[in-house]
Amino acid sequence: MTQAPVSKTVSKTVSTASPAVKRRPKLAELISDDIKRWIAVESLGQGDRLPNEKALMELYGSAKGTVREALKILEVEGLITLKTGPKGGAVINQPGMEPASRMLRNFLHFQQLDGKQVYQLRKLLEVELAASVVGTLTETDLQQMEANMAACACCGGEEDHRHQRFLELEFHQLLAKACPNPLLAFMCQFLNDMLRDLVVIKKAYVPERKQFDYANQDYHRQLVEAYRMEDSLRVRHIMAEHMADAESHMSALEAEMAAQMLISGDLLHTYHHRSKLHDLPSANAAP
Amino acid sequence: MTQAPVSKTVSKTVSTASPAVKRRPKLAELISDDIKRWIAVESLGQGDRLPNEKALMELYGSAKGTVREALKILEVEGLITLKTGPKGGAVINQPGMEPASRMLRNFLHFQQLDGKQVYQLRKLLEVELAASVVGTLTETDLQQMEANMAACACCGGEEDHRHQRFLELEFHQLLAKACPNPLLAFMCQFLNDMLRDLVVIKKAYVPERKQFDYANQDYHRQLVEAYRMEDSLRVRHIMAEHMADAESHMSALEAEMAAQMLISGDLLHTYHHRSKLHDLPSANAAP
DNA sequence: CTGTTGTATTTATTAGTATAAATATAATGA
DNA sequence: TCATTATATTTATACTAATAAATACAACAG
Secondary structure, eight states, X not given: OOSHHHHHHHXXXXXXXXXXXXXXXXXXXXXXXXXXXXXXXXXXXXXXXXXXXXXHHHHHTOOHHHHHHHHHHHHHTTSEEEEOSTTOEEEEOOOOSHHHHHHHHHHHHTSOOBHHHHHHHHHXXXXXXXXXXXXXXXXXXXXXHHHHHHHHHHTTSSSOHHHHHHHHHHHHHHHHHTOSOHHHHHXXXXXXXXXXXXXXXXXXXXXXXXXXXXHHHHHHHHHHHHHHTTOXXXXXXXXXXXXXXXXXXXXXXGTBOSSSOSSOGGGGGGTTSOOGGGXXXXXXXXX | OOHHHHHHHHXXXXXXXXXXXXXXXXXXXXXXXXXXXXXXXXXXXXXXBXXXXXXXXXXXXXXXXXXXXXXXXHHHTTSEEEEOSTTOEEEEOOOOSHHHHHHHHHHHHXXXXXXXXXXXXXXXXXXXXXXXXXXXXXXHHHHHHHHHHHHHHHTTSSSOHHHHHHHHHHXXXXXXXXXXXXXXXXXXXXXXXXXXXXXXXXXXXXXXXXXXXXHHHHHHHHHHHHHHTTOHHHHHHXXXXXXXXXXXXXXXXXXXXXXXXXXXXXXXXXXXXXXXXXXXXXXXXXX
């Protein structure tokens, strides 16, 4: 009815604005960008609701599918969640680290990244992070860390060494969660997640290095001790040693990572599922 | 015809696989995950083609819209690009840093991040990066850096100080591009991009501090000098000083960032466009 | 008051159709 | 022979309509 010219206006405005080089922006992208701008300008947050699909349809003069695609973009970016039913629809969601983490893994999947490079960063960032939480750790935090150490020490016998590594990394995640610098926290958590998934994937990862486990536990013990007396310098020193030690124990298995980066977190449990695409008669063709 | 049971099979398999807590995964997500798995397992890259929409429709026994949504997800994640025409369709694309960068900004938009925290990381990472490219810089790289310095020195007079900052950051981008560690390179480029957009947004950003510009130019000059003689320690020292100096000159405007994080890069030029959503009679409601 | 059932609302998915864009190929002209 | 133009084909893009699924809320029975 009256919405057709509206659609025309939008697409024309932007197609002239982006002068030459790139492709014509798709309608759904324009809409999602517009909504994003709206979120930013109105500074919406957690729980605020977008108009429902029908309203957006007539607002932008687009069809349902187009609006859905726009919303899908925002959903993939973690900015909204879509629910069905009344009180459903698109609600603003302040994204956690997962979307960013997932994208970073997508990026790294096609790069060559080895364990040495991971530890090049970990040696810097974990130390900085460790120092940055001195004085900000609550008693609850410390207790969680101690609980983690207890779990580590308890099942340290003939149990699965992979579980040890899990707990070891969980300790560092606790630290990261307490970090006041969100960027630093993100980077450390990302590195920990990568190492954790590496432990999952490489099932051969059971090199019976008990001494390594014991050393880690000792480092953690010393760290908590230093945290309790809020000795920043000591924390730095211990963590630096801890990371250097971990790097030196880095197995050859960790040397090549970034191969299975795409299959992250949630997808790991279905890793062995056959892809439907395998049944294709002839699909790919590389010139 | 025969594809209806296929669809049923997929949804049933996974709905039982994810036991309790989360919502039923949507069909489009399952498909996109499956394609992702396919990409990883077959280790496809750059230019390999996915089957066209029709083929995917009958392969997964889903409707066009669903397949389109699945492809949309992969497109947002930067893993494929969709083109029309013959030889068009979905082609694998190894994503650059942009998608990850965008998501990270989405995340940070809702956190509180200030300039101090940015420099907490920059002081570590830029130094490490600077040192890591010693010996790997090509003559071309060095010439580009010198060209950048020349541009910096030339327009240094009464010109726009914002342009100075642009060039200054461009110098660091050159370094980042040469870094062999993709993660370190990403993080440094991300920090630079954030600072760059900050310069764009804050139009009031013209504090006539010529001394700062001159100091930066001198640091850069010294860096290139040290790079030419491949003096790793000297590079570290200069960059550390450079960053400390930059932090000390950090303006109050940079203190609060992370407010306009959502409106990144490409969207900045349309920043003042009115959002269509503003015309809404009554949309949002926060309980 | 409590638990169940029904109903309304909203998204999710499907189906079909039509349009526009991009490319390859054939036809045409020089 | 070569370049240019026209045409046809392939493909995504967009729209319309209709059904299915899920949830909140109200009505109802115990």
